[in-house]
Amino acid sequence: MATSLADEALVQRSDPKPTPEQLEFFETQVRPLLVKRCHKCHSTESGPENGSLILDTAAGIAAGGSRGSMFHKEMPDKGLLLQVITYRDADLQMPPDGKLAAAELAILERWVRDGAALPEYKAEPRPKLSKVDWVEGRKFWSFQPLRPTPLPMISDPQWVARPLDTFVLAKLSAHKLTPNPPADRAQLLRRMTFDLTGLPPTPDELDAFVADNSAQSVERLVDRLLASHKTYGRLLSTLTVLHYAIQFRRGESIMAKCTNETTTSKVSPLMVRLDAESKRSLTDAAELRRISVSDYVRTVTVAQARREVASARDQTIQLSPDEQLAFWQALQASAKLSPAQKRLGAIMRGQR
Amino acid sequence: MSGVVLPPGFSLEPLQRTQPRRHFDCGQSEVNDWLHTKALQHQDKRLSATKVLLAGDSAIAGFYTLATGQVDFGDLPSELARKLPRRALPVAILAWLGVSVAHQGEKLGDLLLAQSLRDCYEAGQTFAFVAVILDCVDDRAKSFYQRWDFAELPGNPYRLFLNSQTLAAMMRS
Ligand SMILES: CC(C)(COP(=O)(O)OP(=O)(O)OC[C@H]1O[C@@H](n2cnc3c(N)ncnc32)[C@H](O)[C@@H]1OP(=O)(O)O)[C@@H](O)C(=O)NCCC(=O)NCCS
Numbered sequence: 001m002a003t004s005l006a007d008e009a010l011v012q013r014s015d016p017k018p019t020p021e022q023l024e025f026f027e028t029q030v031r032p033l034l035v036k037r038c039h040k041c042h043s044t045e046s047g048p049e050n051g052s053l054i055l056d057t058a059a060g061i062a063a064g065g066s067r068g069s070m071f072h073k074e075m076p077d078k079g080l081l082l083q084v085i086t087y088r089d090a091d092l093q094m095p096p097d098g099k100l101a102a103a104e105l106a107i108l109e110r111w112v113r114d115g116a117a118l119p120e121y122k123a124e125p126r127p128k129l130s131k132v133d134w135v136e137g138r139k140f141w142s143f144q145p146l147r148p149t150p151l152p153m154i155s156d157p158q159w160v161a162r163p164l165d166t167f168v169l170a171k172l173s174a175h176k177l178t179p180n181p182p183a184d185r186a187q188l189l190r191r192m193t194f195d196l197t198g199l200p201p202t203p204d205e206l207d208a209f210v211a212d213n214s215a216q217s218v219e220r221l222v223d224r225l226l227a228s229h230k231t232y233g234r235l236l237s238t239l240t241v242l243h244y245a246i247q248f249r250r251g252e253s254i255m256a257k258c259t260n261e262t263t264t265s266k267v268s269p270l271m272v273r274l275d276a277e278s279k280r281s282l283t284d285a286a287e288l289r290r291i292s293v294s295d296y297v298r299t300v301t302v303a304q305a306r307r308e309v310a311s312a313r314d315q316t317i318q319l320s321p322d323e324q325l326a327f328w329q330a331l332q333a334s335a336k337l338s339p340a341q342k343r344l345g346a347i348m349r350g351q352r
Numbered sequence: 353m354s355g356v357v358l359p360p361g362f363s364l365e366p367l368q369r370t371q372p373r374r375h376f377d378c379g380q381s382e383v384n385d386w387l388h389t390k391a392l393q394h395q396d397k398r399l400s401a402t403k404v405l406l407a408g409d410s411a412i413a414g415f416y417t418l419a420t421g422q423v424d425f426g427d428l429p430s431e432l433a434r435k436l437p438r439r440a441l442p443v444a445i446l447a448w449l450g451v452s453v454a455h456q457g458e459k460l461g462d463l464l465l466a467q468s469l470r471d472c473y474e475a476g477q478t479f480a481f482v483a484v485i486l487d488c489v490d491d492r493a494k495s496f497y498q499r500w501d502f503a504e505l506p507g508n509p510y511r512l513f514l515n516s517q518t519l520a521a522m523m524r525s
Pocket of ligand 1: 378379380383447448449450451452455456457458459460461462463487488489490491492493494495496499
């Protein structure tokens with residue numbers, strides 16, 4: 001499927017075969033113009049940075065860039081190429097440093113309206129410009145949609161309280177193990193508190209839980225532990241983004257990496273997924289601060305990342321509450337100039 | 353006295369279409385790219401202002417770009433907010449600065465920095481801001497600016513700043 005863009009372009013370009021006049025026009029008028037005004041940023045040599053658009057091969061022209069084909073078959077004037085060179089779209093104007101001269105525009109308009117004839121080229125898949133293989137990358141497990149999985153066969157349906165238990169029992173049986181007897185209330189509290197906070201329960205918590213024999217006591221316990229800001233909530237938000245970041249950057253298994261990178265916080269890997277928008281916010285926000293994603297996510301949560309990205313659009317610098325405080329204090333600081341700053345001040349005032 | 357004293361034969365002008373900005377090379381591709389392809393567009397849209405230092409042969413020997421921005425203080429504890437309001441406060445940003453390879457080592461970088469800060473100071477007499485932020489394109493740029501003891505913006509290792517009192521003191525003393 002990786003070739004679909006090029007294929008489309010080929011289908012588009014292959015009908016009527018260009019006439020010799022059309023080809024001559026391309027070679028004598030269009031190609032020199034592309035060389036002069038476009039190749040600096042859009043050529044095999046300049047690389048894929050600028051919209052993955054390569055204009056020094058016929059295949060590249062036919063394939064278009066990351067925004068797709070440059071041509072609109074039915075309505076030539078609506079094609080991307082004419083849109084951008086006529087500066088109709090305020091957000092994408094090419095060349096960026098000044099509009100083409102009227103005569104130059106006329107050449108490209110004529111060429112496009114006349115079918116954008118190109119010399120023959122080999123029907124190759126679009127050259128792979130990006131170092132990242134997105135098609136392969138999308139096959140990674142965490143980018144797969146959720147699918148219902150059939151329940152495995154088990155020996156003791158009585159034991160199963162909820163569907164998830166089926167998988168547990170199936171794996172236990174596969175390893176010739178039998179389930180432990182149910183935990184008593186003290187054990188249950190201890191295990192859950194350790195799992196969710198990394199700490200043992202306090203004696204008071206133990207007494208309260210053992211005494212509470214209402215039907216919802218376990219649910220209430222889990223809710224309380226999950227809501228605990230200092231422990232689980234914080235751990236989760238930091239780890240979520242950390243795991244995500246490690247995986248996103250390297251495309252490797254969370255499990256393997258996370259054990260290397262979080263040796264200090266010994267926690268079982270939390271398989272939490274982030275939606276695409278959160279992921280993008282994180283990478284963009286780290287980029288704004290010019291630090292690596294993994295450094296960024298060590299201190300900052302997804303919500304903060306989102307704020308920072310949204311704000312950058314209106315030239316607002318977003319800081320976390322702690323950072324705001326530090327900066328605010330620095331703004332109040334009285335002006336005690338260092339010797340270097342005194343020297344710079346002198347230059348500012350016009351001394352030599 | 354209208355500003356920093358430039359060496360003989362140099363002049364400072366607003367960036368214009370006719371200047372040979374595409375030939376500028378400071379050895380840092382992002383900085384070059386900014387001047388080659390974006391500075392003028394942004395200036396035309398009034399998003400930033402760029403001044404270029406022209407050498408005698410009218411080649412561009414250096415340039416800097418200033419912009420405005422704001423820092424959001426919406427999360428400050430309210431007891432502190434009596435002094436400064438809890439909202440986004442304006443800042444001036446020295447977004448880009450570069451000296452052409454042909455002229456590096458002639459102290460032009462320092463002169464451009466001084467003039468850009470002076471521009472900020474003068475603009476601040478009319479449009480107030482709380483700090484000047486210096487955006488550093490890489491570690492080299494950062495060490496160049498750090499020679500003047502500017503502090504890092506918390507959490508942003510590639511942004512340095514000086515508060516407006518410091519800026520004013522530099523113009524006074
Ligand atoms: C950084 C840059 C502007 C310096 O310009 P310059 O005119 O060569 O520098 P100057 O001649 O004014 O140098 C003045 C002093 O800065 C020092 N200096 C220069 N670059 C430095 C660096 N990267 N780190 C530390 N010090 C540096 C010089 O050694 C000199 O020190 P001295 O006064 O003790 O002799 C220039 O090298 C450049 O354009 N670099 C690429 C773009 C860039 O980094 N821009 C910065 C922000 S976007």
